[in-house]
Each structure stands twice: as structure tokens, then as C-alpha cells.
Amino acid sequence: MQKRYMSIWFSHLLTDWICLKRPQLKDKPVIFSIKLGNKIVVSAASRQAEELGINVGMPLADARAILPELEVLDDKLGRTARLLKALGTWCIRYSPIVGIDLPDGLMLEITGCTHLWGGEKSYLKEVVNRLRGAGYQVRAAISDTVATSWAVARFGKVSPIIAPGKHIDALLPLPSPALRLSELNLQKLSKLGLYRIGSFINMPASVLRRRFGEEIIERIRKAIGDMPDPITPIILPDPFSERLPSMEPINTRLGIEIAVEKLMNILCKRLQSEGKGLRQATLSCYRVDGKIIRVQIGTNQPSSNATHLLKLFGLKIGDIAPKMGIELFILDAQKVEDTQARQEAFWLQADNGGNREIAELIDRICGKVGENTIHRYLPQQHYWPERAIMAVTSLTLKPEIPWRSDKPRPVQLLGKPEEIEVTAPIPDYPPMVFRYRDKIHQVKKADGPERIEREWWLDAGEHRDYYSVEDELGKRYWLFRSGHYAGDKPSKWYLHGFFA
Amino acid sequence: MLQQKKDIVEALQKQILLLQGVKPSGEGGVQDIGLPQICNAFPNGIFPSGAIHEFLGCNMEDAAASGGFITALMATLMRTGTNCIWISTKRTLYPASLNAFGISPDRLLFIDLKSEKDVLWATEEALKCSSIAVVVSELDEISFAQSRRLQLVVEKSRVTGFLIRRNAEKLSNTICVARWKITPLPSREIDDLPGLGFPNWHVALLKVRNGLPGSWNVSYLNGAFCEEIPQAEKQFIEEKRREAI
Numbered sequence: 170m171q172k173r174y175m176s177i178w179f180s181h182l183l184t185d186w187i188c189l190k191r192p193q194l195k196d197k198p199v200i201f202s203i204k205l206g207n208k209i210v211v212s213a214a215s216r217q218a219e220e221l222g223i224n225v226g227m228p229l230a231d232a233r234a235i236l237p238e239l240e241v242l243d244d245k246l247g248r249t250a251r252l253l254k255a256l257g258t259w260c261i262r263y264s265p266i267v268g269i270d271l272p273d274g275l276m277l278e279i280t281g282c283t284h285l286w287g288g289e290k291s292y293l294k295e296v297v298n299r300l301r302g303a304g305y306q307v308r309a310a311i312s313d314t315v316a317t318s319w320a321v322a323r324f325g326k327v328s329p330i331i332a333p334g335k336h337i338d339a340l341l342p343l344p345s346p347a348l349r350l351s352e353l354n355l356q357k358l359s360k361l362g363l364y365r366i367g368s369f370i371n372m373p374a375s376v377l378r379r380r381f382g383e384e385i386i387e388r389i390r391k392a393i394g395d396m397p398d399p400i401t402p403i404i405l406p407d408p409f410s411e412r413l414p415s416m417e418p419i420n421t422r423l424g425i426e427i428a429v430e431k432l433m434n435i436l437c438k439r440l441q442s443e444g445k446g447l448r449q450a451t452l453s454c455y456r457v458d459g460k461i462i463r464v465q466i467g468t469n470q471p472s473s474n475a476t477h478l479l480k481l482f483g484l485k486i487g488d489i490a491p492k493m494g495i496e497l498f499i500l501d502a503q504k505v506e507d508t509q510a511r512q513e514a515f516w517l518q519a520d521n522g523g524n525r526e527i528a529e530l531i532d533r534i535c536g537k538v539g540e541n542t543i544h545r546y547l548p549q550q551h552y553w554p555e556r557a558i559m560a561v562t563s564l565t566l567k568p569e570i571p572w573r574s575d576k577p578r579p580v581q582l583l584g585k586p587e588e589i590e591v592t593a594p595i596p597d598y599p600p601m602v603f604r605y606r607d608k609i610h611q612v613k614k615a616d617g618p619e620r621i622e623r624e625w626w627l628d629a630g631e632h633r634d635y636y637s638v639e640d641e642l643g644k645r646y647w648l649f650r651s652g653h654y655a656g657d658k659p660s661k662w663y664l665h666g667f668f669a
Numbered sequence: 670m671l672q673q674k675k676d677i678v679e680a681l682q683k684q685i686l687l688l689q690g691v692k693p694s695g696e697g698g699v700q701d702i703g704l705p706q707i708c709n710a711f712p713n714g715i716f717p718s719g720a721i722h723e724f725l726g727c728n729m730e731d732a733a734a735s736g737g738f739i740t741a742l743m744a745t746l747m748r749t750g751t752n753c754i755w756i757s758t759k760r761t762l763y764p765a766s767l768n769a770f771g772i773s774p775d776r777l778l779f780i781d782l783k784s785e786k787d788v789l790w791a792t793e794e795a796l797k798c799s800s801i802a803v804v805v806s807e808l809d810e811i812s813f814a815q816s817r818r819l820q821l822v823v824e825k826s827r828v829t830g831f832l833i834r835r836n837a838e839k840l841s842n843t844i845c846v847a848r849w850k851i852t853p854l855p856s857r858e859i860d861d862l863p864g865l866g867f868p869n870w871h872v873a874l875l876k877v878r879n880g881l882p883g884s885w886n887v888s889y890l891n892g893a894f895c896e897e898i899p900q901a902e903k904q905f906i907e908e909k910r911r912e913a914i
Contacts, residue, residue: 526800527752527778533794534780538787544779546764557765558774568775572768577865580736581729582763614856616864637865643855644730645865666763667729669737669770669853669868669889 170280171333173289174400176318177260177275177296177309179253184215185305186252187242198236201244202229212244216306249273256300257403263296268400274322276315276400289330312336315400316392320347320366337393341367348388354381409445409502411435418457418494422486425454425495429482430475432500437475440505446471447478449504454489455497462489466536469564470528471506477529481536528564548572552621554582554665576619577637579647579666586649586663593662595654599636603648605664610640618650637668645669686712686879702745703894704887707872711847712879718746719827721819723845725875726807727837729761734851734870736762737770739805739831741889744771746829747802754795756780756788757807771892785809792830793819799826809836816843848876857888872896 179185188195198218200211209229218239223232232239249272257267257275266278279292286292289311300307310321312331317340321331324347331339340347343366345358357380363369369377370389377385390396411432419425429452440447448471454462466481489495531543547568549559557573593600599615617636623629631652639645645668651661702708702716711717724739726732743753755762755777764774780795782788785808792806796819811832823830834840850873856866873884887896 526798530794530798531778534791537790538782542781544781545775545777546779547775548765554763554765558763564778566775568773572765572774574768578766578769579733579763580740580766581733581761582766583761614863614865639856639865643853643869645733645853645856645868667733668865669733669740669766669870 171313172278172280173283173311173313173333174315174318175264175277175279175293175296175309175311176270176315176322177277177300177307178319178322179256179273179275179300180306180308181213181215182249182252182273182305183213183244184218188215189304194240197240198223199240199242200229200232201242203244203246254403256305260296261403263292266400266402268402270319274319276318278400278402279311293329312339314392314394315398316349316388319349320392323347337370340370340392341365345369348385348392350381350388351384354385357381409436409439409447409505411500413498413500415496415498418491418496420491420494425486425489425491425498426483428495428498429486429500430479432498433475433479433482436500436502437473437478440473440502444507445505446473446508447502447504448506450478450500450502452482452485453499453501454491454495455499456491456495457493460492462495464488466532467504468528468532469535470525471508472529472532473508474525474529477532480529481532484533484537531564551624553624553627554578554621556624556627577616577647577668579645580669581667582647583665586665589648589662589664591648591650591662593650597634599638600648600662603638603646603662603664605646610638610644610646612638613641614639621649635665702742704896706896707874707883707885707887710874710877710880710883717846718829719823720846721816721823721830721832721844723843723848724831724833725837725840725848725850726833726835731850731852732761732833732835734853734868735833735849737868737889738849738851738870738872738887739833740767740770740772741894742831743803743805747772747776751800751802752776752778753803753805754778754780754801755805756782756791756795758782758785758788760807770889789815792832793822796822796828796830797826799828801828803829803831805831805833807833807835809834810839811841811843813842813844816845820844845876846878847874847880849873850875854886857890 183201184199187199196217198221199215200218200223201213202209203212211223211225211227211229211232214223214225218236221236223235223239229241250269253269253271253275257269260267260275260277264277264279264282268276270276283289283292286295293309293311297307297309308322308329310318310325310329310331312318312321313333313336317331317336320343321329321339324343325339344364345366346355348366350358358369374386387396391398413428413432415428419428436447447468449465449467451463451465456462464482464485466478466485468478468481472478534542543562544560545564546558547561547566548570549557550570551557587605590604591600592602597618599617600612602612603610615636615638618634620632620634622632633649633651635647635649637645637647646664647666647668648662648664651663654660704716708714708716724735726735747753753776757779758781760779760781764777764779767774767777780791782791788806788808789811792804795801795804819830832845852871854869854871857869858866867888867890869886869888871884872887874882876882885896887894889895
């Protein structure tokens with residue numbers, strides 16, 4: 170897919186920004202000054218000031234001479250970059266890849282983004298209108314290469330959108346400064362009468378290199394797309410991430426524990442102040458030999474309890490092989506949730522402290538042994554004994570239907586019913602004698618049958634006729650016959666459970 | 670003079686009990702578990718909650734009887750509104766049946782682990798949580814040192830621990846306050862009605878620390894224990910008592 174780039178040019182970034190901050194300066198000539206060496210120069214000028222002949226780079230004294238009532242503000246190093254970064258972060262809504270283009274612009278890679286706004290035209294209009302509405306004077310352009318977008322945004326006169334493949338044609342009429350050349354080369358070019366890009370772009374590379382150096386070749390190749398021109402995208406920082414470099418490589422368990430504790434305390438303090446709780450965290454250990462070891466913990470409930478989280482990591486520290494030593498620890502909280510005041514009790518009467526304690530216990534067990542070890546059961550509307558209970562992971566879920574106690578159910582239920590040999594009078598009397606694991610049991614008392622039909626919409630098979638029986642020693646069993654009696658072959662009997 | 674000596678001996682005995690981790694009555698929320706006669710076998714005549722008990726459930730029938738008895742015991746211990754954790758490796762306990770013994774099965778948390786080692790570890794961790802009433806764990810083997818570890822944890826947290834021993838061959842000496850063996854007895858009939866009656870168990874206290882072992886017939890009807898002492902057993906206990914005095 171052909172890549173598309175959009176360049177946004179803030180023609181008067183600093184002065185627009187100060188006018189937004191201090192509305193009384195609006196419509197007044199405003200400049201920023203900065204000390205360069207031992208002279209003070211104008212570093213930014215508003216449109217009004219520029220109209221009066223004050224340009225960027227002019228000494229402040231000259232500017233004062235032109236306009237005595239000029240509003241002069243102090244510029245700070247790095248302010249432009251900070252402003253652009255904030256604007257770039259805002260622009261991430263339009264494209265995931267936004268780069269800062271110092272000193273006065275942003276560069277967006279918009280490949281595959283524009284259709285969401287209904288095409289490039291409306292996309293560009295949306296971005297420009299939003300920024301202009303906020304009070305910034307902007308121009309934007311879209312083309313196939315970064316350099317062309319940059320040039321068209323600043324020097325273009327025709328259309329801000331250059332159709333795919335037409336970027337070289339669009340560059341030809343533009344003045345030579347549109348290629349972002351150094352001041353020295355620009356002077357040489359104008360001395361030679363090469364005012365337009367079109368007048369030298371097709372010259373042989375060797376000729377250009379001899380006179381202007383490698384820079385011009387590089388610029389041209391980037392502009393026509395022969396050379397990659399990467400954008401350094403703004404990455405939104407992971408909000409909950411802490412790092413701890415160590416002076417000397419750490420290779421003892423105690424050392425790792427201290428490091429994790431330090432990181433965890435900082436992180437938990439932050440989490441607590443923002444009312445968040447940790448659900449998932451990763452500790453990355455950067456080893457001296459260049460390997461990165463990661464251990465992960467998870468919690469069942471958002472937690473910002475440092476001692477508890479440390480305990481969870483304590484179970485995993487054994488997995489970290491420090492080898493030559495670890496020089497950097499990074500603790501990332503990938504999943505963070507809001508902690509609410511617990512309003513719901515786990516179980517009916519359990520108090521709040523108990524809930525937290527049990528949740529922490531579960532975390533420890535899950536952390537050490539693995540998921541899917543903790544079970545809780547709720548009743549389900551099925552008669553089939555295996556399906557009468559439903560395993561749930563939630564600790565707070567309440568049963569929707571009451572537990573049944575009208576029919577006897579065994580305390581111990583075999584996962585798979587075991588086949589037994591039975592002597593039973595037909596048609597539906599309980600057995601008289603049965604043999605289970607080579608032991609004969611004489612049935613003294615019995616209840617039944619309780620017929621449980623198989624749920625045909627869930628699975629196929631015979632129904633079961635259950636009998637509760639007690640043998641001569643008082644041991645109680647849950648037996649069943651599978652299906653109806655058939656005349657020709659003996660029916661199958663199974664032992665399914667043991668009553669208390 | 671004799672009275673004085675008796676008082677001194679009693680005071681010393683109480684001190685020994687305290688040193689052995691048995692808390693005097695009134696502390697640790699001792700509840701009425703509905704088994705007054707069995708309680709008499711324990712020191713001070715109180716069922717020791719906040720201690721480790723051991724149950725022998727070597728075959729499925731005994732395990733079922735122990736399961737029923739323990740559940741009914743838990744129901745009384747959980748009356749104050751706390752929770753219970755059941756830890757095991759090969760669990761066959763059927764939660765839907767526990768309702769009959771006075772516990773809503775959704776109040777139980779089951780932890781199903783793969784190895785015995787994990788069970789021991791999880792049991793210790795669970796016993797540390799003072800907000801849990803009872804921790805039941807099904808174990809094959811536990812050494813004296815391991816049981817002492819659990820006892821030390823329990824003395825701090827006052828949680829009651831029930832260990833169900835599945836393997837009689839690996840039975841060793843432990844520090845548990847009591848070793849129980851629950852075996853099923855013919856069910857208790859109701860007015861000569863046919864069919865199965867109420868659950869009926871032979872409850873034997875094989876070992877009691879500082880107490881008197883014995884055995885009783887206990888049935889469970891209408892949501893409460895109902896105990897009676899077998900005739901032969903009664904005489905034996907009486908004799909023992911007299912000797913002790």
C-alpha cells in the first residue's frame with residue numbers, strides 16, 4: 170500500500186499559544202526573544218509583528234527600533250518541543266503515528282486512516298479546522314513522502330492534497346528552500362540562479378554532489394521517495410511503569426527482593442493516590458548479557474497493597490535466573506482498574522476485611538499453582554447429577570435458584586460411575602445383592618427408584634433409575650440401572666456415589 | 670491440705686494446657702457444637718476450635734461419612750458468618766449434597782490441586798487467614814514436623830483445620846488435637862418406616878490430646894446432631910473417669 174503522510178505547519182506556534190493563554194495580547198504585535206551567544210534575537214513573531222517588518226532572527230534592538238510599543242516575551246529553550254509534543258499527543262486521535270517535526274510542525278503517517286473521516290479531503294479539512302478553531306494558524310498538506318508534504322504545507326500554492334504518484338510534479342514549481350537545505354547551500358543555489366526545485370532536481374547526482382555536498386542528494390532522494398525518511402513517533406508512556414537501574418549487577422535473591430520492593434512501593438503509592446488497583450504487572454529484568462527476563466503476576470481484584478503484591482512476586486523470584494547479574498529492573502502495571510469501596514460481600518455475612526484477605530489468598534494460590542484451581546459451585550437447573558452444579562469463577566455471584574434438598578444426594582460422587590454386578594428382582598425393585606470391587610454387599614434397606622431422564626437436547630443415551638441402598642454394615646450407596654430392562658440381555662448397573 | 674494440693678495440681682494443669690496451645694474457655698469464640706458428650710472428652714469440656722483435627726477416611730464409605738460429619742460440624746462453626754475452604758487433589762465430594770447438612774454449598778471454596786506438596790502449602794496459607802472459619806484438606810501423608818507447622822499457624826490465626834487422611838498405611842504421629850474415625854452405621858429408622866433413615870455414624874475419638882478417647886453413636890436428624898453412647902462404652906468411660914479422679 171502506498172504510504173501517505175500529512176504535514177501540519179504551525180506558522181506562528183509560540184505567539185498563537187501565548188495569545189490563547191493571555192487573550193489581552195491578541196491582535197497586538199508580540200515577539201519572543203532569546204539570548205544567542207551575546208546578542209538577543211527574535212525567536213518568534215506574531216503575524217501582526219511580521220506585517221510590520223519584524224522577522225525571526227532579527228536582533229531585538231532592531232525590532233524595538235521599528236516598533237517601540239512591541240510586546241516582548243522571554244523564550245525558553247525546549248518550549249516549542251513541549252508544545253508540539255502536546256499537540257502531537259492530541260493528534261493521535263487522527264493517526265497512531267505522529268512525529269514531531271521541529272521547529273514548527275507535526276508529521277503524521279495517515280496510511281489507512283483517512284477513510285474514517287470520509288476521504289483525504291475531509292480528513293485534512295477536519296484536522297485544519299479543529300486546530301484553527303483552537304486558535305492556531307496552520308497549513309497542512311498530504312502527499313506520498315514526508316519531504317513533499319513538508320514542502321507543500323509551507324510553500325504550496327495550488328492544492329494541499331497531492332494525489333498518489335504526483336509528488337515529483339508537485340515539487341517542481343516550488344522554491345528551493347522547500348527542500349529544507351542548509352543556509353549555505355541555499356545561498357549557493359540562488360547565486361547560480363536555481364530558484365526552483367525543478368531547475369536542479371533532474372541534474373546528475375555527481376554534478377550536484379561536487380558543488381553542494383551529500384546533503385542535497387539526500388534531500389532529493391527523500392523527497393522523491395527513493396530513500397526512507399522515517400518519522401520518530403510520539404509514544405504515549407505507559408502510565409504505570411517504574412524503573413530502577415542498579416549501580417552494580419545484582420545476582421542475589423535478596424538483591425532482587427529489595428529492588429522489587431522499592432519499585433512496588435513507588436508504584437503502589439501512585440496507584441493509591443489515583444484510586445487505582447493493579448490487576449496485572451510484569452517485572453522485566455535486564456541482564457548484563459543482554460537478555461531480558463520477565464515475570465508476571467495477576468490478581469483477582471484490583472489491589473494496591475504493596476505487601477500482598479510483593480508476596481505474589483516473592484513466589485516468582487525463583488524463576489529469575491540472574492546469571493551474570495541484573496542491571497535494570499522495570500516494573501510495568503499493564504492492567505489497572507479502579508478500586509471501588511467494596512459494597513458487595515463475597516458471601517452473605519462476610520465482613521470487608523475478610524473479603525480482601527480471601528482474595529489475596531486466592532491470588533497467592535493462583536500465582537503459585539496456576540489458574541483453574543479455585544472452584545465455587547452454584548446450583549443449575551438440571552436433574553442430571555453431573556450437571557446440577559455449575560462451576561463459577563466469580564466469588565460474589567449468588568445462586569439464582571435455591572439449592573435442592575428434597576431428593577437425597579450422595580456426599581461422595583464418583584466422576585465416572587463404576588459398573589457393578591447386581592441381583593435384582595424385576596421390573597423395578599431395588600437390588601438384593603451387589604458386588605462392588607469383588608466385595609459382596611447384602612442390601613438391607615433401599616429407597617427408589619428415582620428416575621432421572623437424560624436431557625436429550627444435551628446428549629443422547631439411556632435414562633438412569635437411581636436407588637439409595639444400605640448394606641448389612643450400614644454403608645450407604647447410590648446405585649443406578651441404565652435404561653429399561655431388556656428381555657434378552659442383562660441390564661447394566663452402576664455405583665455412582667456414597668451417602669454419608 | 671488435700672484440697673490445697675488439688676488446687677495446685679489444677680492450676681499447674683491449666684498452665685500446661687496453655688503452653689500446649691489449648692486456650693481456656695471464653696477465648697477464641699468457642700461455640701456449642703451440639704455434641705455435649707463428645708465435648709466432654711476434650712480438656713475443659715470444650716470442643717477445641719482453632720486447632721487441627723485429623724479424620725481417618727481411608728475408604729470411600731468412611732470418607733462419605735466423614736464428609737457428612739465434617740460438613741455438619743462446619744455448619745455450626747460457620748454460624749458466625751465466615752467462610753470455608755476445601756483443599757484436595759482428587760476431590761469426589763459432591764457439593765450439591767451439602768445442603769442437607771446445613772451449609773449452602775456456594776459458601777464453600779474448593780481448591781483443587783495437583784500435588785500433595787501444593788496441598789500442604791495451600792493449607793498453611795489458608796490457615797493463616799483469620800477470616801476463614803474452617804479449612805478442610807484431604808491429604809495422604811503428613812509428617813510430624815509438617816503438622817506442627819500447621820499447629821503453629823493455627824495458634825496465631827485461630828482457624829480450625831480439619832485434615833482428612835486418605836491413606837491409613839501412611840498414618841504417622843501428628844500433633845493434631847484429636848484423631849477421629851467416622852464409620853457409617855445402619856441408618857436410624859423413623860417409626861419402622863421402610864427405606865433409608867437418617868444418617869447414623871460411629872464416631873470414634875482415637876486420640877485426644879490431654880483428653881479421654883472414646884466412641885459414640887451419632888445420628889444427624891432435623892439439622893442437628895443426636896448422640897448416644899453405646900452401652901459397653903459407657904461403663905468403660907465411667908471407670909476411666911473414676912480412675913482419673
